[in-house]
Amino acid sequence: MSDPRQLEPWQIKNWQKHASGGVLSKKGWMDAESGKRLSPPKTGYRFVNPANGYTEAVDKPFLWCLLFGSFYLAFKGAWSHALISFALAIPTCGASWLVYPFFAGSVVRTSYLRRGWVPAEQWRK
Incomplete structure (x- = not known):
């Protein structure tokens, strides 16, 4: 061990x-x-930027998206989902903020992977 x-x-x-x-x-x-x-x-993920070795943590995305909604998605760089979440919050009077957190983990994880970040357990210097 x-x-x-x-x-x-x-x-x-x-x-x-x-x-x-x-x-x-x-x-x-x-x-x-x-x-x-x-x-x-299952509580969180770590991603490494291969260009500079910077590590970013994604911890408890359900909670943070529930509390801050589309602002959390924007903070994590998932801009398209942040705009979609904000646009859905207006006609639903914020009810979409109770649904979006269930998908926040996969949305943020996919956003990092599409931008070229690598999961920390797969990264080699």
Whole structure:
């Protein structure tokens, strides 16, 4: 098992989730016994800009989109969905802000991937 003192802070959170048998390898989180790949934690994602190595976290998109609506999507760079969300909020008197958070995670994740960002577990320096 990887020593948590040698990991980055965001990796320690993941290490605690997979402490029952997961190890961190170059391929990501792996099951120590079977060697199968473990899924990433569902609370958030990390993306790396390959041009400069900058890391951006997407944590709890449901909550932030529920609280801030289209402004959260704009802040994360998903401009087309931010405009759509804002345009839908006007005729529905804001009711669309109760529906859009269910899709916020996939919207933001897809937005980063389309802009060329790489998931942190797949990025190599």
